[in-house]
Amino acid sequence: MAGPAAGAHEEVLIRPVSTFRPKLFVGSLVTGLIMAVLFYSWGYQIVNDIGVAGINRPVFWGFYIVNFVFWIGISHAGTLISAILRVTQAEWRRPVTRCAEAITTFALMIGGLFPLIHLGRPWVFWYMVPIPTDRGLWPNFRSPLMWDIMAITTYLLGSILYLLLPMIPDFAILRDRMMRESPKSLRTLFFRVAALGWRGTPQQWYSLEAAIRAMAVVIIPVAVSVHTIVSWDFAMAIQPMWHSAIFGPYFVVGAIYSGVAVLMVAMYLLRRGLGIQEFLNDKVFNNLGLMFLAFALLWGYFTFAEHLTVWYGNEHAEIAVFDFRVTGGFAWLFWTMIVVNVVIPLLILPFPKGRKPLGTAIVGLGVLVGMWIERFLIVVGTLRFPRLDFTAGAYTPSWVEIGILVGSIGMFGFLYFTFLQLAPIVSLWEVREGAHIANRAGPAKRHALEPASEEA
């Protein structure tokens, strides 16, 4: 019985990177065109002013903030999950970490665009950056938006580092191989640069593993802080159904929930598209499916606690928002959210047969829709009903806002397809290391430790 470390098995991971794969290229091209919709719509908005969006008074925040929270939430897929699995030394993590960390980095890049889009005049964004200038002005650190900038910048830089560090030995593996096969090609040049002179000396391994361990520990509190602070954009305001102490943990749980959901969908597609069932095997889906189930229950619990508190309190301004959400005009959205986020997951995930790739991917897709709806209900649902109810309003997104949402999904696909052609989506050296540990542990323990043992 050969482990996945045997060279032949790695081929399936190396080929998309070492050779030109038309399918992946077409994938980049198509998603790139969808991404162009984002930049066209954004450009149109910059030229014609922010008024081309559907936001108004009193709904001053619309799709852009919904998308911002949604994408920052997605970013909790990777780095956080992979860091938790690394810190707890879960052996089955090895094939998952890379594809999860890439989701984080790309989702953060997209999420970070939305505040710029939202301003309408992106060139004044730098006023928020603490640069000492002769203007003698300093940003206001009492504003949750400033906390956002600090947290998200830290998280983005940390996630990029955390994604790049474990990629160095893989780039070196590819460099050595490509130098033998086609020393003059452009790809070879890329890997030579990207490997950063990695030679695999004990000193280098020691430094790398120390750095990865440190980053894994550091990134967990950063990730938790990021979505807590995003929730505080709402909770710090005194608006009905925003001003809630539960929002911090509620948003963190929701973020990880949507993160696991996108990871499930991505893993299913990778497995089908690249034929890497051997690495992203049923055991991985089963374990992540259990985590998924835990977060479905947590999210359902928080949602229940939040809504029960508001309903029981029966405060005039809050109950207006509550009624519209649960029984009024937004009820169809609210109950769709409950079905896809709680009912369907609880019908599928508790059962081992449900925690197979297809089942978890279907649940994942539903949860992505549901979590987007949740953010929409929070942002628009509250803003429609100001405390002085003379000014109650409505909100219809314009084509610009819809175009930017669609384009952002295209952008995620574009970044991911392109990444697939630049780096192996499963960490080669970490899987090798796992196989090595399993072999050393002896036949008795091998089955338990082996990262990618197919259930034969």
Added chain:
Amino acid sequence: MTRWGMVFDTDRCTGCGACSVACHAENNIQTVGEVEAAKGRAMHWLRIERHYEGVFPDVKVRFMPVLCQQCANAPCEPVCPVYATYRTPEGLNAMVYSRCIGTRYCANNCPYTVRFFNWFAPEFSAPLERQLNPDVSVRPAGVMEKCTFCVQRIQDAQDIAQDEERDVRDGEIRTACSQSCPAQAIVFGDLDNPDSRVAQLARTERATHLLEELSTEPSVTYLRGVR
């Protein structure tokens, strides 16, 4: 110290809207047109809200002029990431237009919904462009704005008083809304001067504040009680 404040006598208010029109003229507020107004983008720094009391046929309409309450404990101020809105030593909740980057967070956190955003660059159709007030800047697209208590008039009166080496007299400053109110329902002045008319009215039994329970400590007082 000076603390500017305003009193609205809702028992006097007839709901005519002259204050709102005067405010538009004085402060170069853009008129957005029907289409934009239908989207909820009309801009009236001072607006008259109507509410109805009683059951048909015994119904009474009451008017509530709503404008920036110039809160001492303003929810809009701490949330602005760039200090575009802040409290002046004279108790005004000021807007620095050139500093505003358009996060619109202040407007979300205002319980009175009295902040207005320039969704498009302002256009003044002829002949309105000839009556722009030279003492007030025209706000570009992407900037938040709201009632300033006619800060340009306050400044003007203070300059004159300084030249004449005296204090600003009570009643010397009249905001555009107060000046144009046919029912004399609006009084402006210094709340810290116990003898000023505004301070005396704000102390009466009829005095009340809007959304007092939020402890925003508004500088605007409403008088009501005669039924």
